[in-house]
Amino acid sequence: MNDLTSLVDWSRAQFALTAMYHWLFVPLTLGLSVIVAIMESVYFKTRDPRWLATTKFWMTIFGINFAMGVATGIILEFEFGTNWSNYSWFVGDIFGAPLAIEGLLAFFMEATFIAVMFFGWKKVSPRFHLASTWLTAIGASLSALWILVANSWMQYPVGMEFNPHEMRNMMDDFWALVLSPVATNKFFHSVLSGWTLAGVFVIGVSAWLLLKKRNAAMAVRSIKVAGWVGLIGILGTLATGDGSAKVVSEVQPMKLAAMEGLYKGSCGQSIVAAGILNPDKKIGDNQAPYLFDISIPCGLSILAEGDPDAFVPGVEDLLAGISLTPEGDTIHGISYAERIERGKAAHDALRRFDIAKAAGDESAMLLAHADLKKDFDYFGYGYFDEAGEAVPNIHMTFYAFHIMVILGGYFLLFYIVILFLAYKQRNFLEGNKWWQLVAIISIPLVWICSEAGWVVAEVGRQPWVIEGLMPARAAISGIPTSSVITTFTLFAIIFTGLLIAEINIMLKYISRKSKENIE
Numbered sequence: 001m002n003d004l005t006s007l008v009d010w011s012r013a014q015f016a017l018t019a020m021y022h023w024l025f026v027p028l029t030l031g032l033s034v035i036v037a038i039m040e041s042v043y044f045k046t047r048d049p050r051w052l053a054t055t056k057f058w059m060t061i062f063g064i065n066f067a068m069g070v071a072t073g074i075i076l077e078f079e080f081g082t083n084w085s086n087y088s089w090f091v092g093d094i095f096g097a098p099l100a101i102e103g104l105l106a107f108f109m110e111a112t113f114i115a116v117m118f119f120g121w122k123k124v125s126p127r128f129h130l131a132s133t134w135l136t137a138i139g140a141s142l143s144a145l146w147i148l149v150a151n152s153w154m155q156y157p158v159g160m161e162f163n164p165h166e167m168r169n170m171m172d173d174f175w176a177l178v179l180s181p182v183a184t185n186k187f188f189h190s191v192l193s194g195w196t197l198a199g200v201f202v203i204g205v206s207a208w209l210l211l212k213k214r215n216a217a218m219a220v221r222s223i224k225v226a227g228w229v230g231l232i233g234i235l236g237t238l239a240t241g242d243g244s245a246k247v248v249s250e251v252q253p254m255k256l257a258a259m260e261g262l263y264k265g266s267c268g269q270s271i272v273a274a275g276i277l278n279p280d281k282k283i284g285d286n287q288a289p290y291l292f293d294i295s296i297p298c299g300l301s302i303l304a305e306g307d308p309d310a311f312v313p314g315v316e317d318l319l320a321g322i323s324l325t326p327e328g329d330t331i332h333g334i335s336y337a338e339r340i341e342r343g344k345a346a347h348d349a350l351r352r353f354d355i356a357k358a359a360g361d362e363s364a365m366l367l368a369h370a371d372l373k374k375d376f377d378y379f380g381y382g383y384f385d386e387a388g389e390a391v392p393n394i395h396m397t398f399y400a401f402h403i404m405v406i407l408g409g410y411f412l413l414f415y416i417v418i419l420f421l422a423y424k425q426r427n428f429l430e431g432n433k434w435w436q437l438v439a440i441i442s443i444p445l446v447w448i449c450s451e452a453g454w455v456v457a458e459v460g461r462q463p464w465v466i467e468g469l470m471p472a473r474a475a476i477s478g479i480p481t482s483s484v485i486t487t488f489t490l491f492a493i494i495f496t497g498l499l500i501a502e503i504n505i506m507l508k509y510i511s512r513k514s515k516e517n518i519e
Helices: 002-046 049-082 085-119 126-155 174-178 181-211 216-251 253-260 299-305 315-320 336-359 362-383 394-424 426-431 433-459 481-514
Strands: 160-163 168-171 271-277 290-296 322-324 330-332 464-466
Touching: 002 049, 002 126, 002 181, 002 216, 002 433, 002 481, 049 085, 049 216, 049 481, 085 126, 085 168, 085 174, 085 464, 126 174, 126 181, 126 464, 160 362, 181 216, 181 394, 181 433, 181 481, 216 253, 216 299, 216 394, 216 426, 253 315, 253 394, 271 299, 271 394, 315 322, 315 336, 336 362, 394 426, 394 433, 426 433
Parallel strands: none
Antiparallel strands: 160 168, 271 290, 322 330
């Protein structure tokens, strides 16, 4: 068991490493492509060479980042086959479909038009070039769509039917995957958060230009475009974040409880605006969950259910299968212990089906299949021995969620102030080094916010690879732990090298171009 745990932990660590490095590049690609497209649209309309120079400046930075994102993304898809082969077999027909569409349609479209965008300035008409730039931006978002559909299905598996003859799940409703509430919220939340991140990046770099007193007019133009894109992005991110919280409360209530560090829920449940968890708190003890907290009365009930009096369950309530009526009466549902029991019954039914199939006993196959269907909703719980194994890392999820929310509020204020300065106080914008330093410091902060969002999404659903259906321990490949450790180390070195290379290339390019007159 220790060997299995080690293999699971290292496989998860390797995938997390790859995903988090990949996500350093993706949101900047999503947002910067839109900013560049808007800048070129202004140039197309005005034919002002200053807008052409501005467009080309940011387009080059976009290209550097795009190349790095592709390199890390390819490795992510390979890892499904190398480290998670059981998962790939179990749901490959479902999970592979959106990834195939992403590769054949979205990425192909993106890769085709990005070539025209970079090398077609004097080879195609201005109108076609502008269309290529917008199609590159649209292709990037479509690529994100299909990847997020696949990820959302792992969070909320719908549109499938288990085939006991092949021992795997088959898709039976493609549009249920694409249009699931998890997928739609996650797509808009992720893409718009990319607009937010790219806006901060452009403003931060422009602030550095102003600090160095280089190309001030171009910097102000860039701040205005990035400010509006970023403001729309953060407003949309906050709105879709609210929608995501409501969806999570319905389909992943354990994740919501972990996000709030909520052990015992109540009607009219407050929400923690800021707090410190009690590190000694254990499930089932009587210790206070927080060492310190600032809470908003009824906030979580409103966030999750839209009703200030609604009951929101905590970790212990979910494990016990307990909920409350508005009058305070207890309702007993299915506890996690019962889910484990029924999951094991589903496993047993699947084994009986396999034995009956080998023996050619049709009646026994039908009986076993009926038993399997009755308990299949709890199939994944059958891999656990005790209910506590189904609880995610509460501390990591709680802190990541609150870092994301606090920084999200900061960036809303950031964009409002920046746009006010850009349009009403340009002299202050160009001459005050303190706001310029704040804008520059905001660049790493926005990446912390972005990565924290993915930590919430992925750590909050652990130990599941597919929510309720397959835990990580059942999804991994039967490979030596030493092999995973070796590749983890290699990837850590390679990805860190790529990141350092990207930052170095960007800094050199920005520094060199800033010394040219591209006003």
